[in-house]
Amino acid sequence: MSAFDALARIQQGLAQLESESLLRKRSLLESAQGAHVRVDGRELVSFCSNDYLGLANDPTLAAAAAAAIGEYGVGAGASHLVTGHHRLHHEFEQSFAAFVGKPAALMFSTGYMANLGVLTALLGRHGEVFADKLNHASLNDAAQQCGAKFTRFAHADLGQLESRLKRSAARDKLICADLVFSMDGDVADVDRLLELAEAHDAWLYLDDAHGFGVLDEGRGGLTEAARKSPRVIYLATLGKAAGVFGAAVAAHADVVEWLVQKARTYIYTTAMPPALAAALLASLEQVAAGQARRDRLRGHVEALRAGLAGLPHWRLMPSATPIQPLLIGGNAEAVAVSRKLLELGLLVPAIRTPTVPRGTARLRISLSSAHTPEEVTRLVSTIQALDRA
Numbered sequence: 001m002s003a004f005d006a007l008a009r010i011q012q013g014l015a016q017l018e019s020e021s022l023l024r025k026r027s028l029l030e031s032a033q034g035a036h037v038r039v040d041g042r043e044l045v046s047f048c049s050n051d052y053l054g055l056a057n058d059p060t061l062a063a064a065a066a067a068a069i070g071e072y073g074v075g076a077g078a079s080h081l082v083t084g085h086h087r088l089h090h091e092f093e094q095s096f097a098a099f100v101g102k103p104a105a106l107m108f109s110t111g112y113m114a115n116l117g118v119l120t121a122l123l124g125r126h127g128e129v130f131a132d133k134l135n136h137a138s139l140n141d142a143a144q145q146c147g148a149k150f151t152r153f154a155h156a157d158l159g160q161l162e163s164r165l166k167r168s169a170a171r172d173k174l175i176c177a178d179l180v181f182s183m184d185g186d187v188a189d190v191d192r193l194l195e196l197a198e199a200h201d202a203w204l205y206l207d208d209a210h211g212f213g214v215l216d217e218g219r220g221g222l223t224e225a226a227r228k229s230p231r232v233i234y235l236a237t238l239g240k241a242a243g244v245f246g247a248a249v250a251a252h253a254d255v256v257e258w259l260v261q262k263a264r265t266y267i268y269t270t271a272m273p274p275a276l277a278a279a280l281l282a283s284l285e286q287v288a289a290g291q292a293r294r295d296r297l298r299g300h301v302e303a304l305r306a307g308l309a310g311l312p313h314w315r316l317m318p319s320a321t322p323i324q325p326l327l328i329g330g331n332a333e334a335v336a337v338s339r340k341l342l343e344l345g346l347l348v349p350a351i352r353t354p355t356v357p358r359g360t361a362r363l364r365i366s367l368s369s370a371h372t373p374e375e376v377t378r379l380v381s382t383i384q385a386l387d388r389a
């Protein structure tokens with residue numbers, strides 16, 4: 001037995017997770033990220049990265065980073081407010097804002113930190129956050145930590161959102177939603193959310209981690225009305241389709257100025273290395289010029305959906321994005337299917353409780369423009385065979 005009670009309790013907790021098939025294990029990636037990877041010594045076709053445009057290992061991005069390292073070194077050396085704010089960060093912020101169609105933008109080191117920084121800067125105990133129940137964990141954590149009342153509504157149920165807004169007496173209201181839901185792949189109704197935000201004088205904060213680079217010629221899921229509205233605050237994470245690291249919040253210039261003054265996860269942390277900002281500037285060019293990649297990606301989505309329609313047991317959830325969840329049901333079964341695919345050289349993660357609701361364990365297939373049509377066909381026929389077996 002262990003030396004003290006607290007350690008014994010976490011040991012029991014680990015044993016419990018193991019017995020419920022909930023113990024998460026990390027595999028070792030031994031190659032670059034991409035559609036083809038070497039994991040734990042095996043060559044695999046990967047359907048599990050968020051590298052939707054195949055940019056994570058793109059040579060133009062790598063060359064931009066390497067050149068910037070040559071010129072500026074590796075570390076930012078300080079926070080943004082204390083000499084860490086590099087010309088390259090500034091240039092990226094301006095290019096990003098122009099690209100997504102907002103007046104100004106601010107870089108954060110991660111999407112998690114951006115969500116926490118924005119919500120704590122905008123809301124306090126006079127606030128109320130209205131959150132879709134399927135929002136990403138980082139948004140939920142931010143909502144819980146900002147000190148505001150935390151009110152959730154059933155996924156995409158904007159009637160329920162409206163009635164919760166009507167009941168609210170909070171001074172500062174903020175509606176927040178994933179723009180593309182990370183485990184289901186469906187897209188939020190941005191214009192209707194904006195109408196509700198306007199009717200109830202609320203902010204609308206949209207987390208487009210999975211839409212930036214993919215939707216609307218890469219500009220992400222904002223609509224024209226949302227681009228123009230000063231109450232809409234837009235987040236793109238830059239470690240997914242953009243292929244690098246970090247996050248950017250785009251908003252009215254005064255909102256960005258407020259975040260510089262108040263967002264603690266912006267202020268009290270070292271700035272992102274400038275070489276990553278250089279890679280992100282190169283990425284933005286690839287994203288803007290990336291229609292061929294997006295067309296190939298859309299072709300893969302269509303082929304997968306056509307091939308997996310009407311399976312005997314498992315069901316593809318409705319999604320038009322590169323996130324294509326295949327509902328399996330129980331945790332153990334989802335893990336078993338994922339394991340069988342792995343034996344056959346296909347890396348597709350099982351997503352289990354508590355990441356998704358009980359009974360909706362799934363394979364989360366994510367597609368990339370870097371896949372070949374043959375690889376998508378191989379995944380489809382392998383899943384068909386497993387479901388019939």
Ligand SMILES: *Cc1c(COP(=O)(O)O)cnc(C)c1O
Pocket residue numbers: 109110111112113136138139178182207209210237238239246247
């Ligand atoms: C990945 C993700 C985040 C977190 O972004 P990081 O940059 O990885 O911290 C936030 N929101 C959503 C919806 C995500 O999918």
